[in-house]
Amino acid sequence: MTDVEPTRPPGWMSSLLRQFMIQGSxxxxxxxxxxxAFCMIPLLRKRGLSGDGLxxxxxxxxxxxxxxxxxxxxxxxxxxxxEGSGTETETIERFKRAIQGSLGGLGDLLIWGAWRPATxxxxxxxxxxxxxxxxxxxxxxxVYNGGHLALRWWGYSRGLQxxxxxxxxxxxxxxxxxxxxxxxxxxxxxxILLGVFLVSLFAAQDAGALWSLAGIAAFGLGLRFGHRAxxxxxxxxxxxxxxxxxxxxx
Amino acid sequence: MSLAFLGGxxxxxxxxxxxxxxxxxxxxxxxxxxWLGDPALGLEIGAILELxxxxxxxxxxxxxxxxxxASVVAVAVAMRAGGVAGLALGLAAGLVVSEIGGTTxxxxxxxVARFIESGSMTARKLTAVHLSSVLLDFVxxxxxxxxxxxxxxxxxxxxxxxxxxxxxxxxxxxxxxACVHLGALLRGFGGLKSRRAVFLAGLVAGIVGAYL
Numbered sequence: 001m002t003d004v005e006p007t008r009p010p011g012w013m014s015s016l017l018r019q020f021m022i023q024g025s026x027x028x029x030x031x032x033x034x035x036x037a038f039c040m041i042p043l044l045r046k047r048g049l050s051g052d053g054l055x056x057x058x059x060x061x062x063x064x065x066x067x068x069x070x071x072x073x074x075x076x077x078x079x080x081x082x083e084g085s086g087t088e089t090e091t092i093e094r095f096k097r098a099i100q101g102s103l104g105g106l107g108d109l110l111i112w113g114a115w116r117p118a119t120x121x122x123x124x125x126x127x128x129x130x131x132x133x134x135x136x137x138x139x140x141x142x143v144y145n146g147g148h149l150a151l152r153w154w155g156y157s158r159g160l161q162x163x164x165x166x167x168x169x170x171x172x173x174x175x176x177x178x179x180x181x182x183x184x185x186x187x188x189x190x191x192i193l194l195g196v197f198l199v200s201l202f203a204a205q206d207a208g209a210l211w212s213l214a215g216i217a218a219f220g221l222g223l224r225f226g227h228r229a230x231x232x233x234x235x236x237x238x239x240x241x242x243x244x245x246x247x248x249x250x
Numbered sequence: 251m252s253l254a255f256l257g258g259x260x261x262x263x264x265x266x267x268x269x270x271x272x273x274x275x276x277x278x279x280x281x282x283x284x285w286l287g288d289p290a291l292g293l294e295i296g297a298i299l300e301l302x303x304x305x306x307x308x309x310x311x312x313x314x315x316x317x318x319x320a321s322v323v324a325v326a327v328a329m330r331a332g333g334v335a336g337l338a339l340g341l342a343a344g345l346v347v348s349e350i351g352g353t354t355x356x357x358x359x360x361x362v363a364r365f366i367e368s369g370s371m372t373a374r375k376l377t378a379v380h381l382s383s384v385l386l387d388f389v390x391x392x393x394x395x396x397x398x399x400x401x402x403x404x405x406x407x408x409x410x411x412x413x414x415x416x417x418x419x420x421x422x423x424x425x426x427x428a429c430v431h432l433g434a435l436l437r438g439f440g441g442l443k444s445r446r447a448v449f450l451a452g453l454v455a456g457i458v459g460a461y462l
Binding site for chain 2: 020021023024025026027028029030034035037038041044054055058059062069070104108112113114116117120121123124127128129133134136137140141144145148183184185186187188189190191192193194195196197198199200201203204206211214215216218219220221222223224225226227229230233234236237238240241242244245246247248
């Protein structure tokens with residue numbers, strides 16, 4: 001049976017606010033490790049640690065750690081709970097190592113892969129529909145950050161509440177199902193945007209039908225090669241603009 | 251100087267502080283447009299630049315183009331060049347600065363790793379290193395913005411009058427490039443097979459809506 005502790009430890013709010021800077025010292029050695037330790041400092045101080053004791057505790061959290069930044073609070077909350085209940089350092093380290101990979105993958109899928117592009121697509125559709133500039137800006141910032149802040153709060157509070165058993169809560173939440181819905185919404189918006197683009201290409205003054213066909217072929221290229229095609233496309237667009245400028249009207 | 255400050259703030263939002271996505275091109279571009287007095291142009295350039303960043307996923311600390319300072323440069327160049335040349339040159343400047351910005355992010359991360367490795371860490375030292383890294387990110391973003399504005403602004407001043415294509419053809423050229431990124435994004439959403447119904451429904455709605 002899961003032992004649920006509803007109270008929050010002293011320093012939890014300060015640690016929550018620091019989580020908005022958890023990637024401040026992201027680096028190729030410890031990745032989020034130093035940021036994680038930075039966010040733990042208020043919790044450790046409020047537990048009465050100071051001087052060498054505090055420094056030792058901080059160093060114990062400095063190892064390599066990586067996760068999606070919005071979901072790092074799950075681990076922070078759980079570790080705060082575990083330390084408060086006297087769990088051994090080795091057990092905490094094992095827990096961090098075990099959960100970080102799945103949190104990273106889940107966050108990349110849900111946020112970077114689904115939620116962010118879907119909400120940006122909604123802003124792009126609004127922009128192409130000719131709405132005033134503040135409309136797509138506000139719609140994106142409010143909708144995207146509504147999900148962002150809710151996820152941060154949910155993850156941290158679940159971590160604080162369930163400690164080492166937070167993994168069960170993550171499974172129950174079925175966040176991948178949310179990602180699936182965002183994928184579907186994103187695909188719908190993507191279709192709308194592509195449809196608008198194809199009509200725009202068709203309406204081009206010179207060879208409209210050819211431009212539309214080129215657009216469809218380019219879309220197929222992206223669909224076939226995925227991320228491998230992105231950098232090359234960027235390079236080609238820059239080169240074409242450069243060449244046209246160099247060879248253009250003197 | 252004010253644009254450098256804006257570029258620095260937007261660089262912070264991308265990774266170090268908040269990640270509220272104010273640094274996305276469609277937002278950063280519009281903000282820059284407001285800052286310079288033409289939000290509609292800012293939105294247009296930002297939205298076009300966004301199409302070229304949309305499919306990128308910064309998974310596991312992989313290097314991705316940096317969009318915040320690049321959006322500032324793109325909009326500033328587009329405003330300076332003006333007209334259809336501004337659209338093309340602004341986009342090219344934005345794409346180049348994005349790549350350079352992404353490279354400087356990688357260099358910064360190596361530098362911070364050296365700070366972290368140097369000596370035994372204490373709570374006080376960690377706090378200092380962490381906050382210094384945030385400050386370094388701001389300075390880096392501001393420097394990328396200034397460098398981009400200087401070089402791209404100078405080049406656009408020389409080449410603006412040489413742009414040969416009318417607006418519709420220029421936009422068509424850019425949209426064809428953007429379609430590659432949209433295709434890659436659909437692949438990221440699960441591919442055509444698994445999203446066929448919703449994607450085609452959207453496509454039809456988009457075509458009908460555009461004609462109406």
